[in-house]
Amino acid sequence: MLSQIAPSDDLAFFRPHQFLARENERPEAYYDILEGWACRHRLLSDGRRQITALYLPGDLCDPIWPLSGVCHDAVVALTNVRAVRRPLGDMQPLDRSRGAGLRLAESIERQSGWLVSLGRKTAVERLAHLLLELFERMRRAGLAYGQQCALPLTQTDIADATGLTAVHVNRTLQAMRAKGVLEFHSKWLRIPDLGALRDLAALGPHDPV
Amino acid sequence: MLSQIAPSDDLAFFRPHQFLARENERPEAYYDILEGWACRHRLLSDGRRQITALYLPGDLCDPIWPLSGVCHDAVVALTNVRAVRRPLGDMQPLDRSRGAGLRLAESIERQSGWLVSLGRKTAVERLAHLLLELFERMRRAGLAYGQQCALPLTQTDIADATGLTAVHVNRTLQAMRAKGVLEFHSKWLRIPDLGALRDLAALGPHDPV
DNA sequence: GCTACTTTGAAACATATGTGAATCCAGTGT
């Protein structure tokens, strides 16, 4: 999946909360994530935070890079991250590699799913949807073991991705655990019945993930 | 802004509720919108609806077209629409024109703004944000007259874009009108004080729109 | 093994927004 490492590329390491790209700055590189999780997010002036994308191992972390040249979302590591750094040099917003369009289109697809989630779904549906998506992505990356996978997010991270509060994420997860549709302790997710969780997520038969 | 019309291109007309692209089908064309408004949206099985993008005159209505080859969002006309139809022929998801990446990146930017809105903003903030964005886009398209522009959306459309109910959109708009930050009757929007509305929208100093 | 810090769990209470149902109103066609 990953392309070869070119001479100018380099391995990069990040600790939790370190920036891969800062808000209102021109991005200097993009990253192939080898290990660890990162996210794209925006902050409001009063501290409210919304995660707009999650990057898992194997993902290409594309700088979203409009004509203005500066990012409007910050990209920050959620765990320790090991990645291949691919400098942008003096590349212009119009210069994108073949395949970039496809990747971006898929980001839009995923974001549309998130918009539906945030705009129209209940807390249970949002959580089911998110956890299902993450499990599925981990599985595709070869990082799921049977019905379980690592999920190194705090409940606060999950809240910021789903547009809920941490308190409500906690009580909703409790309820879902009680119903037996998922287990989630110490950064480890187990989904006993994929189908049941999918039903809870209010996904259509054709919806991706 | 619009490219020339090639021989295989053609003018297309749509009435409200007509599809420019259907869910779960391969898109057959994309459109340069000359006149009228359209939107991309998804429906849940119980009828809940979320608008994921709005297309205004001058916009290029890109089919979001992942590797699977089929759209997951429908594109439908909200008003009468006149557009240049550009057939995709046998173009593959990987074949995208130069500049497509940039346009898609800008869509992601805008969608990120919507995610923040839906996930973290109050009803007043969401409405201020949306109306401001639409006014600004109309202005850039040369379709604003001073502080006013056409805004041919029903309150139900606005609700489906902001993740609120039509009833709540109505009462929130009333309140905003009462405070004098906007006027909006019969599909016509007037913003007496852009700055005031921008403050209400909880946008950062660098946020686009 | 002790301290400091982060994350999870819980309870009581507050409120923004949703629901359901009428009514009103403007535009359109007959």
Next chain:
DNA sequence: ACACTGGATTCACATATGTTTCAAAGTAGC
């Protein structure tokens, strides 16, 4: 003029989710 229609407006009421606070349980550094 009249009836239809989709949209806007209102009202009374319901509830999912937010807020605040605190305690318990992990986790990391030393």
